Structure formats: C-alpha cells, structure tokens
Amino acid sequence: MNPYLEIHPEVQQALADGKPVVALESTIIAHGMPYPQNVQTALEVEAVVRGAGAIPATIAILNGKCCVGLSQQQIEHLGQAKNVWKVSLVDMPYVISQQLDGATTVAATMRIAALAGIRVFVTGGIGGVHRGAETTMDISADLTEMGQTSVAVVSAGVKSILDIGLTLEYLETKGIPVVTFGQDAFPSFYSRQSGFASPLRLDSPKEITRLLRAKWELGLNGAVLVANPIPEKFEVPAPQMEWYITQALHAASQQHIKGKAVTPFLLKYIAEHSHGESLEANIALIKHNARLGAELAVAYTRV
Template sequence: MIHQYLDINPEVQDALTNGKPVVALESTIISHGMPYPQNVETALRVEEIIRGKGAVPATIAIIKGKLKAGLTKEEIDYMGRGKGILKTSRRDIPFLISKGLDGATTVASTMIIASLAQIKIFATGGIGGVHRGAEESFDISADLQELSNTNVAVVCAGAKSILDLGLTLEYLETHGVPVVGFKTEELPAFYTRKSGFKVDYIVEDAKEVAAALKTKWELGLKGGMVIANPIPEEHQMDFNIINQAIDEALMEAGIRGIKGKATTPFLLERVKELTKGNSLDANIQLVYNNARVAAEISVELAKLENPVYSE
C-alpha cells in the first residue's frame, strides 16, 4: 500500500537492497533556508560529501504529491527555484499528497519518510525544540515528538540556538531520546560549540554510535537518537554576538506577533541580516560537517548489520 505514495530513487533503492549505507537529508533548507542558487549549490555539495565518505545521499521531499526518498539534480533544482513549496511537518503530509502539492520536509517529516524507506541515519543543521516562552505559548517543535517515536538517528549541531535549550533537553529526556555528544560533553548551540548544557553521553567515533543504535533498535526501544556534532571551531560564531542578534530577533518577532511555524524562518532570516550574513555561512559549514559524520555512522552501521558489506 505504501508504494503508491513513496518513490525511492533507484540509486537509493539499490543501496538499501544491498545493505549499503544511506544518509537522509531534509529539503526545508533548500526551499526555505537560503536563496537560490546558493541553496541548490549547498544541497549538491552535501550530497558530494556523503558520497565521498562511501554512503549514498537521499534528499527527502514531497513533489506533486509523491513522497520522494532521494532526489535527482533536476529535482533539487526544482525545490530550490520553486514558488509556493510548503514547509511540511507530520500534520501536513496527507493533505499535500491528496492535493498533489509540493512540500519541503522539516526534521519531523524527513524522519517519517526516511523511516518509510528504511533509512536509519539523517543529517541536518539543527533540530527544532521548545521555543523560548513556551510556558505561555506551548510552542514545541514536532521534531521532538518524532524523535521519540521514529527509528531514525539525527546528526545535528544541537538544537537551533533561537530555542530554549534547557527545556528542549528536558523534553527529550522525558520521552527517552538519548542526546549524544560527538566528541563533546556539552550540547552545541548550532552557531557555537558551547551552550552551558551537558549531553547524556559522549561518543568518540562513528563505530560507538553505530553500536549503540543497533543495540537500541534490536532491543525494541522505539525512537531516534540525537547525535550532537559541534560546528568546526574555525567556523563558529562569537557567542556574545550571535546571542545578541538572537535576542533582538526574538524581540522583533514578539512585537510583530509572529508565531507558530512562521517563527523559526523569521528568526533565522533576521539573525542572518543582523550578523551581515555570517550566520548563514556558519549554517552551511555545520551542515557540511554533519553530513560527514552522518556518512561515517551510516557506513559503520551498515558494516554491523551486513557483515558482507565492504566500502
């Protein structure tokens, strides 16, 4: 039944059939994260990085009502140029399919489609989380609920630093989602390597992550894992500068009454303007770094699950 909705790219399907490593990628960063053609160039570069590490990239999207696991270059360009491509989370999927619309997938919807395609590793920039002031607004990203339910591991540079990181960690703990620091004891804060919050576990290499994931899922412990991978030191932003920009953007969002799914795109765009584009440059570099680590983990997991697999 699912095959009438899901279209798996032949390269991705071949890799899955033969137990080779595959890394899922979201498409919101293409359609809503940066301007054309930089968005397409970045997406294609991320795919190159994953291939260079021995894995197959599978960019996820919804195109004309079809769930896509793995896009062609032409489809990536379409997502980068397209107008009216909807930012898509779990609640939106059935409506986009039934109406034949285009959707750029968030962390939550990318996890869902990756899971349907049996892809277990996903690289993104940063996960959503509990928004600042959520004790009044109840604004909590669907990403967190998805992480507690869907068996996909997410490699990210922590949660977006526009969020309440402490409450985000509390939510993940309550729902049994491990937050693992990749060679770090501190949760990275997207643009910076430091946040002041500790991760649950520290791992030193991709083999350690792959072993934990295999064990978790074989035990039937439902849900994903957050692998928090800090932005490379040479690309991180000054802690005070970025937080000042975030505070100013949050104040403007409050004054203008921006809420719900419009909040994150507004804040990221405003922070980019306030930092004269430096935040976008940092964003691109951390995505590249996450792609490398995700590919390494995917390769190690493939070796554990398919002993005959060799790079």
C-alpha cells in the same frame, strides 16, 4: 511498497544491497537559505555524503509523492519555486492528497526515511521547545517524532533560537538518548557551547553504532540525537549569537510572526543582521554533519 513513496533507483538499489544511505531534509533548500546558496549547498552536501562512502537521499514531497532521493533538476525546482510548503507531520496528509510540493522538516523527513528503510538522517539543527513555551505551548513536532521513529539524527545540536535547557529535558522525558560527538559540552547550532553539558559523549562512529544497535535491538523505539559541534573556525561565539537572537525575537514579536513562520523568520533575520556570518556557519555545519552522518551510516552497515 508504500504507494505514496517514490524512491530514486540509486537509493532503492543501495537499500536492497545493504549499502549505507543517508537521508537529508529539504527545508534548508526551500526555506532555510536564499537562492542560489540553497541549491549549491544541497548539491555540495550530497557530494560530501558520497565522498564519505554513502549514498545521499534528499527527501521532499513533489506532486503529492514522498520522494526519497532527488535529481539535480528537482533540487533546483525546490530552491526557486515560490509555492513550496514547509511540511511537518500535520501538513503531510493535506499536501499529499492535494498533490502539492513540500519541503520536509526534521519530523516529516524522519518519518519518510523510516518508511523507506533508512536509519541515518542528517540535518542542520533540530527543532525543540521554543522560548516562552510555558505560555505559547510552542514545541516542535521534531521532538515527538523522535520519541517514536527509529532513526539516528545527526545535527549540530538544537537550534540556538530555542530554549535549549527545556529541549534537553523534553528529550529525556521522551527517552531519546542525546550523544555529543567528541566533546562534553552540548553544542548550540552556530556555537560549540550552549551552557549545558551533554547527557552522553561518544568519540567514534563505531561507538555510536553500537549504541544504536543496542537501543533498537532492545525494542526501544525512537531516535538517537547525535550532536556534532560546528568546526571551531566557523562557529559564532554563543554570547554574540545570543545578541542577534534577542533582536530577532523582538522583531518577530513586533511583527506578530507566529507558528511555523517563526523559525524561517528568525533565521533570515539573523543571517541579514550578522552580515552573512550565520549563513556561512549554517553551510559549514550542515556539511560537517553530512560527513559524520555518512561515516555513521557506513559503520552501521558494517556491523
């Protein structure tokens, strides 16, 4: 057992028994939504996973330990504390060695999930190539981590604040299969459309499971991105969302927001200026992803 891992007994027992487990990230709790919606959403997402037949394992770093599976009290702490780090791979050694608290991004959550032996991970949307990356070189560590860590990543596509076309190109370069569930168009987080076709389409968890098995049993390490379009009744149309994004990017530039602070700033700006419409969509899509992730975990353990 890795000395830095602290696995919740329920999760540990499920893994030992070969039962389906779904990893969940914690950035959405500490940095993605305001309190109390963040805590309420986290608990509801866990309930969705349970309702679909799997065990939820929300992942975070607490007091320098990589915690796999959180109590309600720990989730409440993450939702209200003011000094929680946003932890990607580059931050993990410092946060752990200094025994700090950290909410894990996609990249960090994937790595910890893989260390614990969890194969399916659910998030809202992945990071990627930022707009203007040809001059800033701002490319999320989510993509490089997906190139080497063998976990299925269920998301609502790529965050729409990013350069989706370049992100898809980068994923292809890294050998990461991109599969959209149930439609030909690749989704863009808040919207079902992105203007890009999905590289692959599959229509059932069983089919996705067969792809995962084939990839990993061939020795092809790395993730598979499973894009799950937001339900139609909750989506914000892409042209409307693009207007909000343009305004948010301009505000970030004016305020000299850089690095890891960019994404939380943009999401908060969009939520405030869309009168909560984007927040409602964000909550809906993470629950929708949790259901598919749980169904995928169940199918994977049955094969």
